[in-house]
Amino acid sequence: MSSPAYKRILLKLSGEVLMGEGGLAIDPEVTARVAGEIKDAKDAGHELCVVVGGGNIFRGLSAAAKGIERATADYMGMLATVMNALAVQNALEQVGVDTRVQSAIPMQSVCEPFIRRRAMRHLEKGRVVIFAAGVGSPFFTTDSGAALRAAEMNCDALFKGTSVDGVYNADPKKDSAAKRYETVSYDTVLADNLKVMDASAIALCRDNNIPIVVFNIREPGNLASVLRGEGISTVVQKEG
Numbered sequence: 573m574s575s576p577a578y579k580r581i582l583l584k585l586s587g588e589v590l591m592g593e594g595g596l597a598i599d600p601e602v603t604a605r606v607a608g609e610i611k612d613a614k615d616a617g618h619e620l621c622v623v624v625g626g627g628n629i630f631r632g633l634s635a636a637a638k639g640i641e642r643a644t645a646d647y648m649g650m651l652a653t654v655m656n657a658l659a660v661q662n663a664l665e666q667v668g669v670d671t672r673v674q675s676a677i678p679m680q681s682v683c684e685p686f687i688r689r690r691a692m693r694h695l696e697k698g699r700v701v702i703f704a705a706g707v708g709s710p711f712f713t714t715d716s717g718a719a720l721r722a723a724e725m726n727c728d729a730l731f732k733g734t735s736v737d738g739v740y741n742a743d744p745k746k747d748s749a750a751k752r753y754e755t756v757s758y759d760t761v762l763a764d765n766l767k768v769m770d771a772s773a774i775a776l777c778r779d780n781n782i783p784i785v786v787f788n789i790r791e792p793g794n795l796a797s798v799l800r801g802e803g804i805s806t807v808v809q810k811e812g
Contacts, residue, residue, distance in 0.1 A: 578728040578785075578799065580619040580695065583610065584718040584769075585733045587628035587656050589789055597628045598659045605792065607663035610700060612796040614669060621691070621701040621725055623718040624660055626652030632710075646710030650677055653714060657704035658682065670699045676708030676717070688724050695725065715773035723780045730782055731798070732769060733789025738806030739768050752804075757811040768808060777808070784808035 589606060592599025614620055626632075632649030636642040657673045664671045672694050673683035684690065686703065694701045706717035722730045739761070742750040758778035761768050768774065768786055777784055787798045787805035797803035 580725065580727050581729050581731050582718055582722040582725065582727045583620055583622045583731045583733060584715065585622065585624045585789060587625040587652065589733060590656060590659065591628045598656065603659050603663045607660060607667055609789065609795040610664060611667050611669050613799055614700060616796055616799060618799060619695045621695065621703060621721060622660065623703050623714055623721060624653060624656040625714040626656060629655060643710040650705040653706060654679065654704040657702040661702055664700055671702060672699055673702045673704055676705040691725060713770050715769040719773040719776040722782050723776060727782060730777060730784045732784055732786045734786060735788065735790055737788040737804045739766055739786050739808065753806045755807045755809060758808055761808055781810065
C-alpha cells in the first residue's frame, strides 16, 4: 500500500512486545530487536518519540478487577511503564541512538520530568524521546497517553505496533474469515468497537487529525518497511 511520508511519528508499543518466549517480562534480545527497528526508522530520516505500555509487568485494570483500588492499580501500572522505558532506552543507547526518557510522574533520579518544550528540543536535536507514566493520572490508558503526546509533539502520525498486521472487522486469531482494512475512519472504529485503541485515544487523534497506523511490530524490519509505504498496515484516518 502507498502511505504518505511521515516525518515525525509517535510509536506506541504494548508492554507485551518486550516479552520473550521464556516468560521474561523484559527479554533483552527482544528489546534489542525493537531498538533496532527504531534505529532503522531514525536512520531513514524520521523523528521518533515512543510510548511503551506496562502490561508485561503490571496491568492496572486487571489488578483493579481483582480487588486493588483502581487509582492505586493505575499508578502501579504507570511505574511499570517507567521500567519498560528505561529498558528501551538502554537498548537504544547500546546501538548508538541518543535517547531521553521523560516521565509524567517526576522521578528525577532516573529520568527527566515531562516538559513539552524540552521534549521538542530533544527531537529537533535528533534524539529519540520515550514518554513514560502515561498522562500522570489514573483512569487513563497508555493509549490515551500516546495520543496526547502525539498531539503535543505535533506528530504526523501515531504508529501502533501490535501482534497483528492491521485492523480487522473481527479477531483474525479467532475468525479465519476476518477481513483487514487498508484504511478505516475514526468514526467506524468507534461505532464498530474495533479495539484499535481505547475510545478516548481514537477521539483525541480524530479531533487533532492524527492518522493511526496499525502494523505488526513483531515482524523484523516491518516498522521501516511500513514507513516506506511498502509494509502491510491499516491507516485509521478521516473519511475521504
